[in-house]
Amino acid sequence: MPKITYIDPSGATHDVDAEVGATVMETAIRNGVPGIEAECGGACACATCHVYVDEAWREKVGPPSPMEEDMLDFGFDVRPNSRLSCQIKVSDELDGLVVSTPERQA
Numbered sequence: 001m002p003k004i005t006y007i008d009p010s011g012a013t014h015d016v017d018a019e020v021g022a023t024v025m026e027t028a029i030r031n032g033v034p035g036i037e038a039e040c041g042g043a044c045a046c047a048t049c050h051v052y053v054d055e056a057w058r059e060k061v062g063p064p065s066p067m068e069e070d071m072l073d074f075g076f077d078v079r080p081n082s083r084l085s086c087q088i089k090v091s092d093e094l095d096g097l098v099v100s101t102p103e104r105q106a
């Protein structure tokens with residue numbers, strides 16, 4: 001089972017087991033990880049599941065789609081490594097993925 005580490009703005013880490021095929025957003029919600037709201041339920045329509053992908057993982061995770069990029073415009077404190085976590089699918093290749101949550105969601 002791939003592991004994902006979420007780091008909140010205070011620096012606290014939350015290590016969780018993720019299911020292959022679930023999204024990074026769903027994995028956070030299921031495990032009670034704070035800082036991800038996911039108001040639209042994963043439809044790429046709210047930008048409240050915004051995370052920063054750890055630099056070491058950026059290439060593997062890949063860039064946002066054009067639709068995701070448009071939605072990210074509504075995110076808070078968007079950076080080059082910003083992604084919407086509902087648009088990142090967990091795979092074995094992402095075992096060990098590290099993402100951080102922003103100070104607040106949109």
Ligand code: FES
Pocket residue numbers: 025037038039040041042043044045046047048049071084085086087
């Ligand atoms: S949950 Fe709404 S955009 Fe990701």
